[in-house]
Amino acid sequence: MTISPSSMINQYKFEDEPELRDLFITVDDPESHITAIETFITYRVITKTSRGEFDSCEYEVRRRYQDFLWLKSKLEEAHPTLIIPPLPEKFIMKGMVERFSDEFIETRRKALHKFLNRIADHPTLTFNEDFKIFLTAQAWELSSHKKQGPGLLSRMGQTVRAVASSVRGGVKNRPEMFTEMNDYMETFSQKINVLDKIAHRIYKEEREYFNEMKEYGPIHTLWSASEEDIADSLKGIASCIDKCCKATEKRMAGLSENLLPILHEYVLYSEILMGVLKRRDHIQSELDSKMDALANKKADKDLCSEEIGKLEDKVECANNALKADWDRWKQNMQCDMRSAFGNMADNNLHYYEEV
Template sequence: KPPNAPGSDLNIFMSEAVEYETKGSSVEGNFAEIPIAEPIEPTSGAPAEPEEGNIKAESEPGSADGEIDAKANELKQVYLSLNHLSTGGVVQKGHHVSGVEVSDPQTSKSLTSSYTTYAVTVQPNLEDVKFVRRRYSDFVWLRKWLTEGFPGIFIPPLPPKSIFNKMRADFIEERRQGLQEFMKRLISRQQFLIHSLPFQLFISKHSNTFEKTKREVEKTIIGQSPLEIATMYQTLFPKMSGSKVKASEPKNTPQYLNVSSADEKMVRLKDYLTSCGTQVQVLYEAATQIASKWNDIVSNSSKVTGSFKSLSKVENGYAQRPAPPRMDVVGKFSSWAGTIEQKPNQWMTITSRVFKKEKLDIDAMLDVVNKWESIQKRRAKAKDKVSRYASASELTAKNKAAKQKDEENLKAINALYDMVTKIIFNTEIVHYWNNRTRNFNHEVHKFFKKQLKISAQLAEVWSEQKQA
């Protein structure tokens, strides 16, 4: 069946996911998420980073400060989770961020190249750093190492790279907006991402120190063992894990979430995302062509109006012209031309805000699936290595030690595989789906309203002409 057909795997997949979410089985760490088109603005008066053990208690219900205290309590839960993480890990208690702004693009030139930097400011402000300047490649670094450090977590996409026109003012502004959206989506996702080493380094160190320290962060992330990542996830997602390293299935878990069927479900998910990516790319290209054609129409509409004016002038200047005169349509075609001027921009808006963004999100979700596949391959390799010991007639002391080590490694990889699988199906695919659907519905609704308005204006133009 087609992916969106009634009774298809995708609809069953998503209905079960939503059912699981609505039964109250959402996990800790999955805080409020936002539509792409409506990012959360910086919160004024957001709670500053509390000292350990000095977090404000929740106020009585009905308190005038209830909203502020709710934010403080949310922050408290974040820090309680962080306090249980091992020191020296990828996530540590750092500067909590409730708002971010990417602004003030500045272009610099060297003998060999030109590049643009952007000011990144966070709220609440850091004590020692008012803002930092970052290049596009620095944002690429941030996303890469968040993806590496948190396999299975959806990291929002960046605006695409460009070889041409990257020094044009309109492109720089478009990129700034894309980077702003990336940062706002990032801080509205899992709160532990804010307290990760890559993010904290990105927002807090000026260029020289940032460049020197990046390698240390990379080494920490590369050095994580499967057991360390699995244990980190069990701390951050306690409702998905039991007391042991290998997580048990939570209650009310739909059949499709069971780890035993995860391989097949992941194959279906990847096929679905790949097919969607192909179709969305076609939509993007077609909508871009429509916008281009509307540009041509608008350009030629002014020529039509101008030609009618010239024709009217010529005919009115001819003294021996016969009666009756030609109907005066200059004003009506002029009104028509003015009305359709909005068309190209409207089509470019829906192209950029819907199809382009959706394609980027699909690619970002495929990154999540690809990280899962790398863990799956690592798991299969470890299982194969352990299974070889069964065929040995007798093991030496050295082989027994190697077997024990390999079995422990397999157990750790299994724990990571289990946790990443549950995180993807329980939270990440639901986040991706809801975010995409909200954005599509919001933008298409606005597009429809604009088309109705233009249609009404055009109907008025032509109806007046009929009465003339």
């Protein structure tokens, strides 16, 4: 078989891997749209590629949040036992930030940018046809393509059946590896949720402290005007408080940019992985029920044997896909956590040096 250079590249891993990438995506330029029915934000998605399956080397399209949701659902539908990167939630907690504030829009833009680049870096998802359409089709073409897929109710029905099936009595013949994965994810989910809550609480307390500091410093400057004997000392204190205030602002920025997004992304990942494991169990339970029916002679032997063969292949494919993705995800997670905690440590060191 003739192997194209781009496919050969994807078979090997080199140390200087970024130079071998052939798909670069940027999400930027958020824009508000107000209609009689709704208000929404669109983001510009710029794609640059050297892949032969693309008709051009550069594309520019605009996408709204619901388009990203459509892409995620299509990827889950096509690859039920692969780990699809998480999207930021559609709704935000009341009282945190306004939905259309600059802060919220920028936070969402960064998350959407990361979502697409996680897919682009994935060895399988990056070649998904719906992903290519998402990156290249104009708005009217994407709308036309979206109408061809299964409806929302159909997808919800499949998900509900899969979850219900996996919950009923568990899976009899689940390989030990996937039981260990399940146990790991239950612990991971618990720990990452606690870390996420504490980190947000620390950030909130830091912001309150910062706001108090902004009022605290100027009072000493004002006081120095009426206290000649200690004016220099009061001004000195005001100067120190100002430096501490600026250092605190930097530390807050470090928390909000380097730690909070990573922790919350993996809170969402934990939910996704539990769903992937349930879908794998659902495929396994289908095979188990067919084998039980054959053993109890409650089904046509020839027909049942054929169905069992197909289900065995399906289970093997699902298992292999999840095994490969699990190792990849775990490696990425450990790298992300190491980087986030390392950045937090550096951030704290700089803070204490400055104050």
